[in-house]
Amino acid sequence: MPELFFKNEHPGTENLDWEIVSVENRLIVLLLFAIGGIRALILFTVLLPLLFVFGWIPCLCCLKSCRELCCSLLKAKATHRFFSFNCNCPCYRARPKLRFQMQFAFLIAVSLIRIATIIFCLVIPHHITTKSLAVVVGISFIFLLLNSILDYYHYRIWWHYKPKFVRLEQEIILPNTTFSIKHKRYLPYSLLANQRTGQHGDTLCTNDPCNNRELEHIVIFHSSDYQPQPRWSELKRSNPSSDTYIGFHRTSAHAAAAIAHSDFHRSDKPPQMLGYGIYFARSINNTIGKARFHGAIIAAEIRMGKVKEVTINELSTVRNTDTWHPEFDTVYYNHENDRRDEFCVYDETQILRWIMVVDSQHDDKCSDYGMDEEFDDTKCYCI
Incomplete structure (x- = not known):
């Protein structure tokens, strides 16, 4: 030796x-x-x-x-x-x-x-x-x-997850370009709150209310139970300088893939309840039933600008029109049930950044890589 x-x-x-x-x-x-x-x-x-x-x-x-x-x-x-x-x-x-x-x-x-x-x-x-x-x-x-x-x-x-898109409603050719500078990341669906066991170390966020404004935290820990902020009017009263808000947008998987490489696009074909623009809900869970397409969820940080707030009796003043712009940048609908609030922003430049999650039926990468079983067999709570 x-x-x-x-x-x-x-x-x-x-x-x-x-x-x-x-x-x-x-x-x-x-x-x-x-x-x-x-x-x-x-x-x-x-x-x-x-x-x-x-x-x-x-x-x-x-x-x-x-x-x-x-x-x-x-x-x-x-x-x-x-x-x-x-x-x-x-x-x-x-x-x-x-x-x-x-x-x-x-x-x-x-x-x-x-x-x-x-x-x-x-x-x-x-x-x-x-x-x-x-x-x-x-x-x-x-x-x-x-x-x-x-x-x-x-x-x-x-x-730095990238989904493997399958079973799409429309065939798409993914662009060879890089992601939009607004696109922070895709997250694998196996990280979402509805995949959690509730056991020690695998629980949801216990803060009530939760003040964490990180998009990843909101989607991972609060995908089904979270209103990221108070109503816009309440937020402005408590913090008049606030200008950003967290919104959730549900769309098809192929549309999400296109957005990741480019940007959102305004909806300008009737019927549009809050007028022409880009729609967001206040909570992820309550995008279900409102969105016309399903397959992916997008959580975004949005610059609200000047906001026009409406109630159910005032919807006729904004429906199927964009005459509220340029006086207002956003229309915020105060629903009778505050969990169902939604808002419409006029311009895609108001959307600052986003993260995406593609549903399991349109993404096979998690199962192919065994990521959906990554946390199986952890009874010892360590390995």
């Missing part, structure tokens, strides 16, 4: 090379090596008993019950996550960015410790064993790099 990478300058001392290293230096090297290789040590601790059991007692594999237990253990997603150190704690659900940041921070910490190990081993003079150990630790960076690439790939799959 001492002459694995370096030539011994003092023949006959091969077996004493490690012994002549001071006790303090030995402890420091071993401690740094153990911390830097914590993953390998954990795997070794788990695999060694398994190898002993199935290596020295092979007859256990012949028993049907033991064989089935072994196979189920090897096939379990929790086992795969353990060996790949791809923790799937439910607390990470809907937080792919946090998950990647935690993994990346861990890799950075391990890398720094391994660099410290290499430097410390190299500065110990005249000891081939420590220098050889430094080379071994240096080679291990290849595996750290591969691991970081895998983590980044996992992050991209979830947080």
